[in-house]
Amino acid sequence: MYMRQKQHSTNTFFTFLLLLAFALFALLLASTGAVVYQNSVASLEENYTSRTAIAYVAEKIRQYDSDGQISFSSVEDLPALVLHSASNASAATVTYIYFCDGSLCELYVREETTPTAAMGTAIVELSDFIIEQEKTLLRVTVISTEGEEMSLLIHPVSIENE
Numbered sequence: 001m002y003m004r005q006k007q008h009s010t011n012t013f014f015t016f017l018l019l020l021a022f023a024l025f026a027l028l029l030a031s032t033g034a035v036v037y038q039n040s041v042a043s044l045e046e047n048y049t050s051r052t053a054i055a056y057v058a059e060k061i062r063q064y065d066s067d068g069q070i071s072f073s074s075v076e077d078l079p080a081l082v083l084h085s086a087s088n089a090s091a092a093t094v095t096y097i098y099f100c101d102g103s104l105c106e107l108y109v110r111e112e113t114t115p116t117a118a119m120g121t122a123i124v125e126l127s128d129f130i131i132e133q134e135k136t137l138l139r140v141t142v143i144s145t146e147g148e149e150m151s152l153l154i155h156p157v158s159i160e161n162e
Contacts, residue, residue, distance in 0.1 A: 046148055047148070049125065049144045049145070050126075051150070052123075053104050053123070053124050053142040054151075054152050057081070057131070058140065060081075060083060060095065060097060060106075061081075061138065061154050062154075063083075064085075065156045066157060067157065068084065069086075070083060070084075070156055072133070075096050075098050075100075075107065076115075076116055076117045078098045078100055080096045080098035080115075081131050082094055082096055083095040083096075092111040093108060093111060094108075094109060094110075096109075096120065097131075099129035102125055102126065102127070103123065103124065104124050105117070105120035106120060106123055107120035125145055126142055127143040127144060127145050127147065129141070129143075137153045138154045139151060139153055140152045140153075
């Protein structure tokens with residue numbers, strides 16, 4: 001009888017050890033998964049910011065892409081992309097896209113309004129936003145708050161004819 005009890009204790013001990021090994025492996029796997037998930041979310045978030053800014057500006061340029069509707073100006077000494085609405089004398093509007101206080105901003109006003117930087121709406125936080133004309137192309141460059149730089153070349157019709 002003494003022998004049976006010793007064998008029973010050994011079986012219990014190995015079963016407990018197997019359960020403990022399984023629990024430790026599950027904990028290790030869960031913590032590794034959590035780290036991978038956090039890294040993926042951070043990467044997607046950074047990429048989302050840059051891509052959102054680029055896509056937003058590209059879509060705005062495409063919306064206003066006809067002769068004389070795209071130009072460059074400034075909003076309180078900040079360089080700005082200026083998008084003019086179709087020439088309707090009673091309701092002509094202008095959209096300014098510019099970089100101010102760490103954000104890409106948009107300001108939509110009537111043509112006769114004098115714009116100020118504070119009037120704009122922040123679209124997305126960035127480290128920098130640069131838009132420049134290279135012959136018949138517009139180069140849009142954004143730098144995310146994490147330092148990722150992304151550029152896009154756009155060929156608008158209205159720039160070609162200037």
